[in-house]
Amino acid sequence: MNQLLARKPVSQILQETATTEVGLKRVLGKWQLTALGVGAIIGAGIFATTGTAIVGDSVRLGAGPAIVLSFVITAIACGFAAVCYAEFAAMVPISGSAYTYAYASLGELVAWIIGWDLIIEYAVGNIAVAISWAGHFRELISHFGIQIPAWLSIDYRTAHQAAAAAAQGATDPGTLYLASAVSEAPKLFGLPVIVNVPAVLIVVLLTALLVYGIRESAVSNSIMVVLKIAVLFFFIGVGAFLIRPENYTAYGGFAPNGFKGITAAAAIIFFSYIGFDAVSTAAEEAKDPKRDMPFGIVMSLVICTVIFILVAVVMTGMAPWPQLGTAEPMITALALARGNDRMIEIARFVVALGAVIAMTTVLLVFQLGQPRIFFSMARDGLLPQWAAKVHPRFRTPYVTTIITGAFVAFFAAFANIDEVVELTNIGTLFAFVLVAVGVLVLRYTEPDRERPFKVPLVPIVPLGAVAACLFLMLQLPGITWIRFGLWLAAGLIIYFSYGYRKSRLKAANGSA
Numbered sequence: 164m165n166q167l168l169a170r171k172p173v174s175q176i177l178q179e180t181a182t183t184e185v186g187l188k189r190v191l192g193k194w195q196l197t198a199l200g201v202g203a204i205i206g207a208g209i210f211a212t213t214g215t216a217i218v219g220d221s222v223r224l225g226a227g228p229a230i231v232l233s234f235v236i237t238a239i240a241c242g243f244a245a246v247c248y249a250e251f252a253a254m255v256p257i258s259g260s261a262y263t264y265a266y267a268s269l270g271e272l273v274a275w276i277i278g279w280d281l282i283i284e285y286a287v288g289n290i291a292v293a294i295s296w297a298g299h300f301r302e303l304i305s306h307f308g309i310q311i312p313a314w315l316s317i318d319y320r321t322a323h324q325a326a327a328a329a330a331q332g333a334t335d336p337g338t339l340y341l342a343s344a345v346s347e348a349p350k351l352f353g354l355p356v357i358v359n360v361p362a363v364l365i366v367v368l369l370t371a372l373l374v375y376g377i378r379e380s381a382v383s384n385s386i387m388v389v390l391k392i393a394v395l396f397f398f399i400g401v402g403a404f405l406i407r408p409e410n411y412t413a414y415g416g417f418a419p420n421g422f423k424g425i426t427a428a429a430a431i432i433f434f435s436y437i438g439f440d441a442v443s444t445a446a447e448e449a450k451d452p453k454r455d456m457p458f459g460i461v462m463s464l465v466i467c468t469v470i471f472i473l474v475a476v477v478m479t480g481m482a483p484w485p486q487l488g489t490a491e492p493m494i495t496a497l498a499l500a501r502g503n504d505r506m507i508e509i510a511r512f513v514v515a516l517g518a519v520i521a522m523t524t525v526l527l528v529f530q531l532g533q534p535r536i537f538f539s540m541a542r543d544g545l546l547p548q549w550a551a552k553v554h555p556r557f558r559t560p561y562v563t564t565i566i567t568g569a570f571v572a573f574f575a576a577f578a579n580i581d582e583v584v585e586l587t588n589i590g591t592l593f594a595f596v597l598v599a600v601g602v603l604v605l606r607y608t609e610p611d612r613e614r615p616f617k618v619p620l621v622p623i624v625p626l627g628a629v630a631a632c633l634f635l636m637l638q639l640p641g642i643t644w645i646r647f648g649l650w651l652a653a654g655l656i657i658y659f660s661y662g663y664r665k666s667r668l669k670a671a672n673g674s675a
Contacts, residue, residue: 200463
């Protein structure tokens with residue numbers, strides 16, 4: 164029990180990092196860190212899952228035009244969590260993010276749990292992003308008359324769902340295209356070979372870039388962030404002239420499903436906000452982490468919140484909200500809008516291009532974050548030491564970067580996006596809860612520790628983060644909680660099989 168609750172003091176964490184022979188390269192400034200946050204936040208959430216949040220589905224109500232309030236609720240919850248992350252990131256500028264913060268405040272067992280949990284946010288979440296990227300990539304190249312065979316660009320489950328819909332009489336071109344995967348795919352042992360090749364290729368490409376170097380990855384990310392923000396403002400500008408005010412009040416009113424619909428949507432669009440915490444995984448590569456980490460975390464969240472609210476206002480004003488429940492709600496809104504046909508067609512192409520760019524940056528930042536968490540866990544002995552290797556030339560955690568890339572690429576080839584989005588949300592919300600609790604605990608156990616950035620109004624803000632995140636978790640379906648519990652149980656088995664025995668903190672405390 165002593166080992167399970169043993170904390171690694173902040174002073175020890177900083178000392179171990181300072182004495183590491185081959186560390187990570189400190190090259191990132193505050194605006195590059197902000198760009199990493201924006202790059203991670205603006206992606207599949209705003210471009211894909213917003214439609215489900217607006218309309219709802221078989222297991223939850225939609226928010227309708229009141230999706231704007233859903234974005235505000237989620238932004239408040241994330242804002243509370245963001246300042247908690249900022250305090251830790253400035254005080255403990257180490258690459259392990261919430262894992263390291265938990266080790267310093269809540270003990271080894273909780274640290275392992277949160278490190279295992281973060282795999283859901285970064286690696287599993289990136290599977291969903293890679294799948295969504297492939298879908299928007301198909302839409303983009305279709306404007307040039309290029310069509311990838313369906314069996315090479317979707318997953319097995321989606322193909323068979325489309326085939327079932329076609330068998331029941333569906334005639335729309337999109338469904339028929341997806342259904343063609345089943346009939347046109349080559350057979351292996353009598354089963355159709357259906358694999359999402361674009362999703363695999365983009366993950367492989369970005370993994371190679373991340374192995375090559377953090378500076379090059381950050382520069383590439385910053386360029387793509389500027390482009391995707393420009394695309395979103397283009398959509399907002401064009402859409403503002405296509406708004407029909409009656410769309411805000413028709414079809415059941417502004418909030419057709421009341422507060423329950425608004426909160427259910429808030430739990431889904433939380434996927435849009437995932438990513439600001441990814442800034443903290445780059446703390447060990449920041450030039451001045453005490454000053455720049457809080458700036459990057461908070462500023463990226465503020466920028467994205469403003470953009471999300473503007474997009475939601477425009478989207479629900481352009482078209483009847485019950486028709487926006489697609490995987491490409493912004494493109495759907497443009498297709499249903501009334502206005503200059505040529506301008507709308509151009510806007511659809513630009514949005515498709517922006518979606519591809521946006522999700523490329525999310526993939527990049529999340530693929531950057533996960534290996535650095537593994538890297539930190541390996542340094543602590545909770546994972547094998549080969550996972551802590553740094554490339555002698557590129558100074559990147561190349562072993563864990565390659566492993567993460569292989570994991571994401573493999574499952575992106577076959578998985579369905581609906582299977583991973585809600586699991587990603589509950590895992591991330593759980594991490595936010597533990598970080599907020601960690602702030603309170605460390606304020607008590609190490610009150611004199613230097614804090615370059617302090618969470619204001621303690622304990623109100625950390626407790627607000629805990630309450631808001633738990634509230635959003637409770638809006639998710641029961642099956643998501645079951646999957647989450649099974650995931651944590653698997654992690655505990657691994658910890659007690661390996662990490663518990665190999666822990667460097669255990670050895671240092673003489674309890675081996």
